[in-house]
Amino acid sequence: MSEFVDSQSAREYLLGLQERIVAKFVQLDGRPFVRDVWEKPRGTPLDGGGLTRMCENGNLLERGGVGFSHVKGAQLPPSASAGRPELAGRGFEAMGVSLVFHPRNPYVPTVHMNVRFFVARAPNNTPSPLGEGAGGEGEPDLAANRRTSERSKDVWWFGGGMDLTPYYGFEEDARHFHATCKSALQPFGADLYPRFKKWCDEYFFLKHRNEPRGVGGIFFDDFNALGFERSFEMLRAVGDAFLEAYVPIVERRWNHPFGERERDFQAYRRGRYVEFNLVYDRGTLFGLQSGGRTESILMSLPPVVKWRYDWHPAPGTPEARLYSDFLRPRDWA
């Protein structure tokens, strides 16, 4: 078995992806992103750190962040292993790139993308220090991922996806976003897009509102079905597809004129984004529970948000069309 868990190459890929995405948005926006290197947050049981790139008050992005983090911890928090309760409490290593962009123009949708890599250490397998070239450290073979032997071996998996949250919907945009996701996954099996699309619809759903967060996209977790090398290729295909999925939408919409009414609706709808991220999002809860860096985790929250009691858009308005035509699971690709 020549395949092994190469966490060093995952780290390099993720840092490069972050750099590429930031460079593109600096070029589009004209405003530089702040660059914050952080290390082990004080008073937490985490080892590791990250690099946060953040844009506020940009021309295009009212608030947008792209975060890289790579942490090790002694105990996998429950939120990270919801689908695998048998792994909770194990030592773990987690790295990923996560981004949320909140554009200023309400005709440009908010977008989220995340690609991540997890290793849950075998019990009694003390984690080695970070930055020593993790590739040579674990080297569990594929068998480590068979449930039968998981109890005594390292277990690794990939997760991630991307999803789109419009304020004023355009079918062309939703179709383009989904079609790009579908093409990216196609080489790895025709079954992946439909599975991940459905998973996304189910995951980004606000139960207390009986409402999807947006028009969806793809979401996956616990993915190791293709072996390390091929699963990692799949992850890269998703990360690499982000700019292609989102930038054309930005370019089409960000000169669309808007006024107070549209800004107000955007601020109201952003409240749903806050509700989802703080009440349901596993990544956010994982970060907060594991003692992650709060400002980096909560850079997903919008810059200005409004709550209004029992508000509903008037029938026949563009705002009502968001609910009737976009905020329901549809076959977009």
Place this chain on the structure above:
Amino acid sequence: MSEFVDSQSAREYLLGLQERIVAKFVQLDGRPFVRDVWEKPRGTPLDGGGLTRMCENGNLLERGGVGFSHVKGAQLPPSASAGRPELAGRGFEAMGVSLVFHPRNPYVPTVHMNVRFFVARAPNNTPSPLGEGAGGEGEPDLAANRRTSERSKDVWWFGGGMDLTPYYGFEEDARHFHATCKSALQPFGADLYPRFKKWCDEYFFLKHRNEPRGVGGIFFDDFNALGFERSFEMLRAVGDAFLEAYVPIVERRWNHPFGERERDFQAYRRGRYVEFNLVYDRGTLFGLQSGGRTESILMSLPPVVKWRYDWHPAPGTPEARLYSDFLRPRDWA
């Protein structure tokens, strides 16, 4: 034993309290509160309903709600019985008044008050329909609250409290608020205020910020130590103390001049309120988990909120004084 669980009188007290508080704020603000009667939310396992009173865009209150609710359910959600895991899953009856006021003027603090009454039904004790005069239905005596016999009996308790969240702190206000809470509890035992004050400091704490929500007040739960009649009197003393604790602060501060800077800081600090309520607050999570009415639960959220990356007030400013002088546990009374 002449004492019994009189849920009808609790209901009457709570509705009267809501009415008194709303009347006072209508008088102060000049703007009427919306009055929404709601029944069993669609598609949930809850029976019951409530009365929501809401003020938006008032002169004093930018957004403020006072909610009454009275629900029965087949399964007590985990968030309601965190301190009593043995009760989770039981049939339950819950009623309460909960309020959050977000004033427009940043010199007037946000306030929260809640008084509630819970009954966890004995296993196999089918709840009777609401509105039949619950006082004659349960009648468990005090022994029901002894842990030794809890397994086969109804268990009741009171909970609640009030806490103050200033944007620009005034020691006079914090002292008045705490002193009023202390006086209200005094007749029921000198130990209550110190215990409930500490409980409040511990409860309204944002772990991920290492920050208290505000200057605290009092918080209690699972309270039945004085028997039903006397515990209920204590609850009424807390509810009745609210106007006395808060109105003098409002009257002192709401003509204080303010500008963009103060509004901006208020919007930023309101973000902490959202974070607390959606990530930690048991009442909010109980409501959302038990299928409560979302708009009534989330009326606690502020009207306009801002998030800003890694922001800190400049040393020596009034904004910095909030952190250094008020957002730390202090002996206020």
